[in-house]
Amino acid sequence: MTEHDIQLLKSHFTFWDKLSPHQKDILIGGTTAVSYERGDSIHSADLDCVGVLLIKKGSVRVYILSEDGREITLYRLYDGDICILSASCVLQSITFDVHIDAVSDCEFLQTNSCAFSQIMQENIYVEAFAYKLASESFSDVMWAMQQVLFMSFDKRLALFLLEESANEQSDTIHMTHEQIARFVGSAREVVTRMLKYFSSEGYVELSRGNVHITNRAGLTSLTL
Amino acid sequence: MTEHDIQLLKSHFTFWDKLSPHQKDILIGGTTAVSYERGDSIHSADLDCVGVLLIKKGSVRVYILSEDGREITLYRLYDGDICILSASCVLQSITFDVHIDAVSDCEFLQTNSCAFSQIMQENIYVEAFAYKLASESFSDVMWAMQQVLFMSFDKRLALFLLEESANEQSDTIHMTHEQIARFVGSAREVVTRMLKYFSSEGYVELSRGNVHITNRAGLTSLTL
Numbered sequence: 001m002t003e004h005d006i007q008l009l010k011s012h013f014t015f016w017d018k019l020s021p022h023q024k025d026i027l028i029g030g031t032t033a034v035s036y037e038r039g040d041s042i043h044s045a046d047l048d049c050v051g052v053l054l055i056k057k058g059s060v061r062v063y064i065l066s067e068d069g070r071e072i073t074l075y076r077l078y079d080g081d082i083c084i085l086s087a088s089c090v091l092q093s094i095t096f097d098v099h100i101d102a103v104s105d106c107e108f109l110q111t112n113s114c115a116f117s118q119i120m121q122e123n124i125y126v127e128a129f130a131y132k133l134a135s136e137s138f139s140d141v142m143w144a145m146q147q148v149l150f151m152s153f154d155k156r157l158a159l160f161l162l163e164e165s166a167n168e169q170s171d172t173i174h175m176t177h178e179q180i181a182r183f184v185g186s187a188r189e190v191v192t193r194m195l196k197y198f199s200s201e202g203y204v205e206l207s208r209g210n211v212h213i214t215n216r217a218g219l220t221s222l223t224l
Numbered sequence: 225m226t227e228h229d230i231q232l233l234k235s236h237f238t239f240w241d242k243l244s245p246h247q248k249d250i251l252i253g254g255t256t257a258v259s260y261e262r263g264d265s266i267h268s269a270d271l272d273c274v275g276v277l278l279i280k281k282g283s284v285r286v287y288i289l290s291e292d293g294r295e296i297t298l299y300r301l302y303d304g305d306i307c308i309l310s311a312s313c314v315l316q317s318i319t320f321d322v323h324i325d326a327v328s329d330c331e332f333l334q335t336n337s338c339a340f341s342q343i344m345q346e347n348i349y350v351e352a353f354a355y356k357l358a359s360e361s362f363s364d365v366m367w368a369m370q371q372v373l374f375m376s377f378d379k380r381l382a383l384f385l386l387e388e389s390a391n392e393q394s395d396t397i398h399m400t401h402e403q404i405a406r407f408v409g410s411a412r413e414v415v416t417r418m419l420k421y422f423s424s425e426g427y428v429e430l431s432r433g434n435v436h437i438t439n440r441a442g443l444t445s446l447t448l
Contacts, residue, residue, distance in 0.1 A: 064366070066374035093359040096366040124348050131355035135317040138362040142288070142320040145369055149409075150290035185373075 001033055005056075005109055012054050012082060018125040030115020036102040042086065045097035049089035051112040052130075055081050058106030061183070062098050062137070072148060072185035074098065075140035084133040090117040091134060148185045157194050158222040160184050161204070165213055173211045180211070225257055229280075229333055236278050236306060242349040254339020260326040266310065269321035273313035275336040276354075279305050282330030285407075286322050286361070296372060296409035298322065299364035308357040314341040315358060372409045381418050382446040384408050385428070389437055397435045404435070 001009075006028060010016045019027065033056075036042055042060060043050050053060070055077055062085060063073045077083055088094040090113050120126040147156055160183060164173045175183075181191040195211065198204045203219045205212040213219060225233075230252060234240045243251065257280075260266055266284060267274050277284075279301055286309060287297045301307050312318040314337050344350040371380055384407060388397045399407075405415045419435065422428045427443045429436045437443060 064370060066370070070374065072369075072373055091359060093356050093363060095363040096370075124352055128348055128352035128355060131352060131359050132317050134362060135315060135355050135358045138358060138365070139317060139319040141362070141365070141369075145296075145365075146288060146290070146320075148373065149296055150294065 001028065001031060001109070005031075005033055008054065008056065009109060012080065013129070015123065015125040015129045019119065019123060023119045023123060026115050026119055027111065031109050031111045034108050034110045036106045036108070038102055038104050038106075040102045040106075041099070042102055042106075043098070043100040045099065049113050050086050051110055052087045052116050053083040054109040054111075055079055055083065056107040056109060058108075059103045060106060061101050061103050063101070063182075064096075065099055070185075070187075071099075071182045072144070073183050074144050075137065076103065082133060084130055085137055087111075087113050087116055087130075089113055090120060091130060093131070094134060144185075153186065153190065154194060154197075154222050156184055157186075157191065158198070158203075158219045161211060161213060162216070162219060162223065171213045171216075173213075174209060175211065176209050225252065225255060225333070229255075229257055232278065232280065233333060236304065237353070239347065239349040239353045243343065243347060247343045247347060250339050250343055251335065255333050255335045258332050258334045260330045260332070262326055262328050262330075264326045264330075265323070266326055266330075267322070267324040269323065273337050274310045275334055276311045276340050277307040278333040278335075279303055279307065280331040280333060282332075283327045284330060285325050285327050287325070287406075288320075289323055294409075294411075295323075295406045296368070297407050298368050299361065300327065306357060308354055309361055311335075311337050311340055311354075313337055314344060315354060317355070318358060368409075377410065377414065378418060378421075378446050380408055381410075381415065382422070382427075382443045385435060385437060386440070386443060386447065395437045395440075397437075398433060399435065400433050 009027065009031060013027070016024070042053070057079055059076055059078045060083060061073055061076050062083070063071045065071050083100065084091070085094070085098050086100055088097060120130055160180065161173060164175070165171060177191045177195065178188045181188045184191070195204065195206055198219070199206050201218060203213070203215045205214050233251065233255060237251070240248070266277070281303055283300055283302045284307060285297055285300050286307070287295050289295050307324065308315070309318070309322050310324055312321060344354055384404065385397060388399070389395060401415045401419065402412045405412045408415070419428065419430055422443070423430050425442060427437070427439045429438050
C-alpha cells in the first residue's frame with residue numbers, strides 16, 4: 001500500500017481513531033491493494049470470504065443466484081463505497097451469502113477477513129461500524145426487493161435504462177438483452193419482448209449489443 | 225413494569241452491564257409493558273415508530289405492502305425475540321419501513337424510540353447491539369426473498385403448511401386461503417388452485433377456514 005492508500009483507509013474506516021496502535025498495525029498489515037477486470041467474479045458463495053473491500057475505483061454488483069441460474073441484482077457499489085457482505089464470514093448475524101462481480105475494471109483496498117475479524121472482536125467501534133454498513137446494504141436490498149416484487153416490468157426496465165444512461169452519460173447503453181436481464185432480475189425473453197415494445201413505441205432503437213434512447217420523455221413517462 | 229420485567233430487560237438487552245447508572249434509568253423509565261390483540265396492527269409506515277419491542281409472549285409478523293395491497297411476509301418473531309425494525313427511525317442506515325401485525329395475542333416490553341435513541345447515541349455498545357439485531361433481520365429477509373423469488377410455488381406452500389402445523393402442534397391449520405396467501409406472499413386465487421391440487425393428490429382435506437393435513441409424507445416429498 002502507498003501512503004495515499006493508508007490515508008484512504010483512515011478516512012473511510014471511521015473507527016480509525018478508536019483503534020489502538022496495535023490494532024492499526026493489524027488493519028494496515030491485513031490490507032492489500034488489488035485490481036480486478038470487468039466481468040471478474042470477486043466473491044461467491046462457494047469461495048472463502050475475501051474480506052472487506054474499499055472501492056478505490058470502479059463498480060461492483062452484488063447479487064443472488066438461484067439453483068437454476070436466475071440472478072437478482074441486490075445493489076451496486078461505486079468509488080469510495082465499502083463492501084461488507086464480501087466479509088460475511090466475520091459477521092455472525094449474517095447467515096446468507098451473495099455473489100459479487102466487477103461491473104467495470106476495479107481497484108480495491110482489500111482487508112482480509114482474518115485481520116478484520118481480529119480488530120472487530122477486540123474493538124466494539126469496529127463491530128458497530130461493520131453491522132451499520134450491513135444495515136445500509138439491508139436498505140438497498142429492500143429497495144431492490146420492492147422493485148422486483150411489486151413494480152410492473154415496463155416501469156422497472158424504463159427506470160433501469162434511464163439510470164444506466166445517466167451513469168454512462170450517454171444515450172446509448174452498451175449491453176446485451178442477456179446482460180440487462182441479469183441486472184433487472186428477469187429472463188432474457190422478457191427483456192427482449194419489452195424492448196421490442198419500447199422500440200415500436202419509438203422510445204428506443206435497438207442494434208446488436210446496444211439500446212439507444214430516442215425518446216427520453218416517453219421512456220420517463222412510463223416511470224411515473 | 226414488575227421486577228420480573230426488569231430482569232427480562234437485563235437478560236435480553238445484552239449491553240445492560242455496559243450502561244451507566246443514568247442510562248439504566250433512562251432505559252427502564254422509557255420502557256412500558258403493553259399488550260396487543262391478535263390481528264392488531266402494531267406498526268406501519270404511516271405511524272410514528274413505536275420503538276424497540278421485546279416479545280414476552282405471542283408472535284408478530286413483519287411484512288411489506290405494495291401500493292396495490294399485495295403483502296410479502298419478511299419474517300416472524302416469537303417469545304424472547306426483540307423487534308428492532310419497529311424502531312427504524314432511530315437507525316439512520318435503515319431507510320425503509322415495514323408493517324408489523326400481532327399474529328396472536330401479544331405481550332411486549334416496549335422501549336420508546338426517544339429513550340432508546342438517547343442511550344444509543346451515548347453508548348457504542350447499544351449502537352452495535354441495535355445494528356447487529358437489524359443484520360439478523362436482514363438474514364431472515366434474504367431467506368424470505370429467495371423463497372418468494374426462486375422457489376416453485378408448490379414447494380413453498382407445502383413448506384408453509386408443514387411449518388404452520390409444527391408451530392400449532394396440530395394437523396389442522398385454521399386459516400383462510402386469503403390469510404395463507406398473505407403469509408406466503410401470493411394471491412388468493414393461486415393458493416386456492418394449489419390447495420385444490422394438494423387435495424386432489426390426497427395430501428390435505430379442505431373445509432371452510434381450515435386445511436387439514438392428511439398425508440404428511442406426501443406433502444413433505446414436495447419440499448425435497
